[in-house]
Amino acid sequence: MRMILMGPPGAGKGTQAQVVAERYSIPAISTGDIFRKNASEGTELGIQAQRFMDAGEYVPDELTNLMVRNRIDEPDAERGFLLDGYPRTLAQVEELDGMIKHTGHVLDAVVVLTVDKEELVQRLLQRAETEGRADDTEDVVRRRQEVYHDQTAPLIDVYRDRGLMIEVDGMGEVDEVSKRVLDALVDVMES
Numbered sequence: 001m002r003m004i005l006m007g008p009p010g011a012g013k014g015t016q017a018q019v020v021a022e023r024y025s026i027p028a029i030s031t032g033d034i035f036r037k038n039a040s041e042g043t044e045l046g047i048q049a050q051r052f053m054d055a056g057e058y059v060p061d062e063l064t065n066l067m068v069r070n071r072i073d074e075p076d077a078e079r080g081f082l083l084d085g086y087p088r089t090l091a092q093v094e095e096l097d098g099m100i101k102h103t104g105h106v107l108d109a110v111v112v113l114t115v116d117k118e119e120l121v122q123r124l125l126q127r128a129e130t131e132g133r134a135d136d137t138e139d140v141v142r143r144r145q146e147v148y149h150d151q152t153a154p155l156i157d158v159y160r161d162r163g164l165m166i167e168v169d170g171m172g173e174v175d176e177v178s179k180r181v182l183d184a185l186v187d188v189m190e191s
Contacts (some may be wrong), residue, residue: 001026001030001080001189002105004087006156007113008148009141010127012177016113017084019178027076031085034067035059056143058088058151065095072099077125080108088152109188110159111181113170117145162175 001024005013014030021028035053038046045067047057058064068086071077087093100107115123121141128136159165165182170177 001082001087001108001185002100003080003109003185004083004159005111005113006152007115007170008117008120008152009144010123011113011115012123012174013084013113016111016170016175016178016181017082020111020181023081023182024079024080024082024185026082027074028084029068029071029077029083029086031059031064031068031083031088034071038067046119054140056140056147058147058191061089061091061095064088065092068096069099072103078089087155088148090154093155093158107164109166109185110156110164111166111168112156112159113168113177113181115170119171120145 003020005017007013014028017028017030035046035049039050039053040046045063048063052059052152064086068083072081076183083096087096096107121138124136124141124144125138127139128135158163166188168177168180168184
């Protein structure tokens, strides 16, 4: 299974990615986690990425593409992977197409979690408090929502046109959303 999990910041992608990755025994690859790991380790890439994250902007494609390419080439991703937070732009879609084609595989599904905008803001502000994430101020959270709408939401149409897009209601308890996501994926795998 090679899939993408999409949705605006705060939609629950990270939580659902872990559930799906465990079910299908594939790694959940989160660009946000990769960025934060590099930033906390003080790598050159991490320092560059941190400047963009602090402003609520996307990390440039060149940096992101390189990290994703390196990650999906690792042995644990040979049987499949779940991408969380990538691709975010049309240029990244093209780059990912090339990465997957190079391996001789295809993308199986793109799951999009849908959540009310104000619910997203409240989730992220609550996460900032409980996890101590300094990058989740209200201004930055709202800016991330705008950037998602402008740059990433158009990707949904690309994947819908390819017949890969599955829309899942991301509102409700975590277990309810997990059931919806897994049920939708079973339908894909059986077709």
